[in-house]
Amino acid sequence: MVWATKTVVRIVSGDLSRPGVEVAPLLLGTILTSDIGGRRVSVRVVEVEAYGGPGEDPASHAHHGMTPRNTSMFGPPGTCYIYRSYGIHWCLNVTIGPVGHAAAVLLRAGQVVAGFDVARERRLPPSGRPSLARDLARGPGRLTQALGVTGSLDGSDLLDPGNPLRLTSLDEPATEYLRGPRVGISRAADRPWRFWLPDEPTVSAYREGAVTRREGSER
DNA sequence: CATTTGATGTACT
DNA sequence: GTACATCAAATGG
Numbered sequence: 001m002v003w004a005t006k007t008v009v010r011i012v013s014g015d016l017s018r019p020g021v022e023v024a025p026l027l028l029g030t031i032l033t034s035d036i037g038g039r040r041v042s043v044r045v046v047e048v049e050a051y052g053g054p055g056e057d058p059a060s061h062a063h064h065g066m067t068p069r070n071t072s073m074f075g076p077p078g079t080c081y082i083y084r085s086y087g088i089h090w091c092l093n094v095t096i097g098p099v100g101h102a103a104a105v106l107l108r109a110g111q112v113v114a115g116f117d118v119a120r121e122r123r124l125p126p127s128g129r130p131s132l133a134r135d136l137a138r139g140p141g142r143l144t145q146a147l148g149v150t151g152s153l154d155g156s157d158l159l160d161p162g163n164p165l166r167l168t169s170l171d172e173p174a175t176e177y178l179r180g181p182r183v184g185i186s187r188a189a190d191r192p193w194r195f196w197l198p199d200e201p202t203v204s205a206y207r208e209g210a211v212t213r214r215e216g217s218e219r
Numbered sequence: 220c221a222t223t224t225g226a227t228g229t230a231c232t
Numbered sequence: 233g234t235a236c237a238t239c240a241a242a243t244g245g
Contacts, residue, residue: 085228085238088226088227140238
């Protein structure tokens with residue numbers, strides 16, 4: 001089955017307070033900037049995944065209600081929820097509305113648009129072989145590593161210009177995107193709540209070859 | 220190329 | 233103990 005479908009949207013104002021996971025693609029094309037360790041890195045968000053609130057999305061960390069880990073998911077829209085993934089990586093989410101609903105959007109990949117050298121240094125593996133520019137923030141764990149993001153910023157406000165980590169350019173969201181099933185989950189895997197920008201090599205690869213590729217095949 | 224595996228924190232059964 | 237919103241190195245064709 002070919003899952004990806006092309007969707008054209010017109011967005012007047014990017015408002016994370018709007019209810020529902022359909023808000024997620026508003027974040028595509030926004031700029032995420034970190035000023036951490038005295039160094040600045042910015043990425044253009046190219047891939048996101050939406051997760052619902054308690055009781056409505058079995059794949060969401062908020063599904064069973066508030067826990068010590070997911071408390072920041074219950075914060076106001078624009079709050080970041082950062083958690084440790086597989087004991088190794090950090091993953092960054094942005095909460096969306098309505099207030100207290102505990103739905104969030106995982107930022108899955110970005111294109112580095114500033115601080116290239118800093119990002120490459122942070123992403124240098126033990127083997128010392130530098131990543132391709134394309135791969136610097138290609139994947140949720142890589143994205144946070146390139147930005148220098150750790151759990152210390154969990155719960156902070158991404159819409160606050162004074163926050164070391166912030167989202168900007170919300171006025172000019174992408175006008176066109178693709179959508180398909182979420183990656184790397186086993187429950188509710190059929191919901192097409194992953195959104196990404198077309199023709200972007202910095203979008204993360206599919207893990208399960210069976211699901212889909214060739215998003216251009218219909219059309 | 221594709222597929223497998225090791226590393227390893229935290230939440231929850 | 234088991235599962236997990238992952239990644240990179242190792243392995244096989």
